[in-house]
Amino acid sequence: MTNEEIGDLLEDIAAAYEVKGANRFRIMAYQNASEAFRHTSVDLKKLWQEGKLESIGGIGPSIASHLSEVFEKGESKHFQKIIKSLPEGMFELLKLPGIGPKTAYKLAKRFKLNNASTALLELGKIASQGEIRKLSGFGEKSEKKILEAIEDQKEKKGGKRMLLPVAEEVAQALVDYLKKEPACKKIEALGSLRRKAATIGDVDLAVSSNKPKKVIDKFTSYPEVKKIAVKGEGTARINLRNGRQIDLKVVELACFGSLLQHFTGSKAHNIALREYALKKGWSLSEYGIKKLKTQKSKLIKFSDEEKFYRFLGLDYILPELREGEDEIESAKNHKLPNLVKLSDIKGDLHIHSNIDIATSHDKGSASLEQIGRKAAELGYRYVAIADHNPATTTNSEKKIFNLLEMRKAKIDKYNNSSEKREKSVYIFCSLEVDIKPDGSLALPKMAFDLFDFLIAAVHTSFNMSKKKMTKRILSALKHPKVKILAHPTGRMLNRRSGYEADWDKIFEYCKKNKKFLEINAWPLRLDLPDLLARRARGKGVKFIVNTDSHELPHMDLMRYGVYVARRGWCEKSDIINTRNLKEISKYLISNT
DNA sequence: GCCGTTTTCGGCCCGACTGTTTTCAGTCG
Numbered sequence: 001m002t003n004e005e006i007g008d009l010l011e012d013i014a015a016a017y018e019v020k021g022a023n024r025f026r027i028m029a030y031q032n033a034s035e036a037f038r039h040t041s042v043d044l045k046k047l048w049q050e051g052k053l054e055s056i057g058g059i060g061p062s063i064a065s066h067l068s069e070v071f072e073k074g075e076s077k078h079f080q081k082i083i084k085s086l087p088e089g090m091f092e093l094l095k096l097p098g099i100g101p102k103t104a105y106k107l108a109k110r111f112k113l114n115n116a117s118t119a120l121l122e123l124g125k126i127a128s129q130g131e132i133r134k135l136s137g138f139g140e141k142s143e144k145k146i147l148e149a150i151e152d153q154k155e156k157k158g159g160k161r162m163l164l165p166v167a168e169e170v171a172q173a174l175v176d177y178l179k180k181e182p183a184c185k186k187i188e189a190l191g192s193l194r195r196k197a198a199t200i201g202d203v204d205l206a207v208s209s210n211k212p213k214k215v216i217d218k219f220t221s222y223p224e225v226k227k228i229a230v231k232g233e234g235t236a237r238i239n240l241r242n243g244r245q246i247d248l249k250v251v252e253l254a255c256f257g258s259l260l261q262h263f264t265g266s267k268a269h270n271i272a273l274r275e276y277a278l279k280k281g282w283s284l285s286e287y288g289i290k291k292l293k294t295q296k297s298k299l300i301k302f303s304d305e306e307k308f309y310r311f312l313g314l315d316y317i318l319p320e321l322r323e324g325e326d327e328i329e330s331a332k333n334h335k336l337p338n339l340v341k342l343s344d345i346k347g348d349l350h351i352h353s354n355i356d357i358a359t360s361h362d363k364g365s366a367s368l369e370q371i372g373r374k375a376a377e378l379g380y381r382y383v384a385i386a387d388h389n390p391a392t393t394t395n396s397e398k399k400i401f402n403l404l405e406m407r408k409a410k411i412d413k414y415n416n417s418s419e420k421r422e423k424s425v426y427i428f429c430s431l432e433v434d435i436k437p438d439g440s441l442a443l444p445k446m447a448f449d450l451f452d453f454l455i456a457a458v459h460t461s462f463n464m465s466k467k468k469m470t471k472r473i474l475s476a477l478k479h480p481k482v483k484i485l486a487h488p489t490g491r492m493l494n495r496r497s498g499y500e501a502d503w504d505k506i507f508e509y510c511k512k513n514k515k516f517l518e519i520n521a522w523p524l525r526l527d528l529p530d531l532l533a534r535r536a537r538g539k540g541v542k543f544i545v546n547t548d549s550h551e552l553p554h555m556d557l558m559r560y561g562v563y564v565a566r567r568g569w570c571e572k573s574d575i576i577n578t579r580n581l582k583e584i585s586k587y588l589i590s591n592t
Numbered sequence: 593g594c595c596g597t598t599t600t601c602g603g604c605c606c607g608a609c610t611g612t613t614t615t616c617a618g619t620c621g
Contacts, residue, residue, distance in 0.1 A: 057594095062593055097619090102618060103618070141611060231609090285606055
């Protein structure tokens with residue numbers, strides 16, 4: 001069972017308890033546990049084997065023991081008992097927006113939706129026959145809403161989360177639009193977009209204004225609107241024709257700081273922050289801070305978000321850190337990291353050029369000179385050309401050597417050219433080498449000396465056992481020329497999850513042997529993922545943020561990799577390509 | 593069911609909106 005599946009299971013248990021009218025705090029405990037499992041990068045089964053399930057916050061003796069049974073026997077008697085007494089279809093209906101446990105149960109019970117795989121289909125039929133409106137507590141509107149939700153589900157609209165640059169574009173278009181309304185004083189995109197998460201579900205916008213109605217009216221008449229889902233006095237939600245959902249909140253300027261705080265989230269961070277504040281006798285909301293237990297206590301307002309945190313005795317917590325882990329504790333103890341910035345980056349060590357070396361994977365489109373000029377524009381001091389290795393199946397070893405020798409000569413020539421001297425961008429001679437399924441590198445022995453260093457990467461045979469994949473990666477890293485493991489997990493957002501490997505073992509090896517993990521800035525990859533980056537950092541591993549550019553404009557995408565590093569709590573010192581040329585050469589070039 | 597810088601017992605984030613009622617439950621972020 002994956003962490004995600006365990007999260008789903010506990011969410012279902014929470015829903016079942018809700019239907020049964022259990023103590024609401026028990027329900028919350030299961031919801032918290034579900035969230036905690038979804039957001040951890042630790043392998044739960046491994047944690048269970050070590051008997052440390054309770055080391056995760058929100059997991060106590062009860063849930064840990066039920067889960068132990070699940071790991072051991074495949075299911076827990078207690079969980080089965082709770083779930084089995086309810087119609088199976090109920091848990092499918094929960095996937096529809098606007099339908100919670102109570103509603104799902106009512107519908108599933110009344111219409112006997114006992115089969116999970118057909119429940120949505122059946123409910124759709126029932127709704128279109130006008131049967132739902134006849135139930136007490138339901139009406140025409142709720143029936144229509146259910147029908148629409150099922151239709152959306154079928155089209156899988158909004159099912160996929162947006163990649164960060166896509167969400168930025170959607171948000172920017174709306175910000176530009178809202179700016180035309182003079183009643184909008186300040187506009188900001190918040191939520192996971194501001195926290196720079198790898199993928200974004202909904203776009204959240206905050207506006208400060210003393211005429212909220214005008215703002216809401218402008219917002220809901222956005223030309224791309226397909227449906228106005230919510231329209232209140234201070235908030236609204238629209239669904240766009242492209243399937244995206246946008247949330248808007250409006251407050252007066254004096255409260256804008258607390259709104260930024262509230263609407264940036266994450267939910268887990270806000271809950272933790274509010275619990276922390278409660279203990280100090282304060283109650284937090286998007287409007288400000290109130291003293292507890294005093295009737296009609298005055299609201300303290302914050303136009304500035306930093307002051308909101310400082311008021312609570314905390315250092316300012318940057319949005320990228322607000323995931324409800326231990327950032328509040330760290331802020332209290334002045335232990336927050338000084339996060340790496342884009343301007344700290346001095347070079348990009350994974351760039352594909354247009355030099356033709358008969359690669360098996362795609363080559364780049366830019367020349368060395370173009371890459372050098374672009375790097376200079378970005379303020380870099382060095383780059384590494386890391387084309388894919390020549391295909392080993394169609395080229396002889398001699399041919400491969402000749403191609404790579406020709407390529408090295410071109411790079412040497414560039415480094416000795418007047419162009420280089422003017423721009424002062426040094427080009428390392430590297431290569432992105434396939435790690436073959438047996439762990440060997442796809443490069444003839446005689447060619448290794450042609451490189452300053454190598455970047456190793458898995459591009460084939462993803463479906464291996466965890467043990468085999470770990471061994472495969474480790475044996476590739478063992479080669480003294482290999483310094484960097486590119487896009488370590490192989491994930492492609494919205495397409496495939498990464499392959500499984502014993503990351504702790506790999507991290508320990510990297511730390512001990514001075515190998516570096518790439519944080520790949522390509523928005524579809526963002527790999528190493530943030531959670532793993534934080535775990536690796538905890539073990540003392542260092543990183544290199546690379547764009548993996550295949551075209552010149554891709555070199556501008558470095559910031560997405562820096563976001564990942566920041567979400568992984570990385571400081572400048574954790575990132576090797578913040579060093580100057582002399583220092584980084586010491587890290588990467590070995591003569592052994 | 594979980595948790596501990598007032599607590600191993602007695603707390604547990606805070607507020608908005610919708611739809612169906614007629615003062616509120618359910619859902620959401």
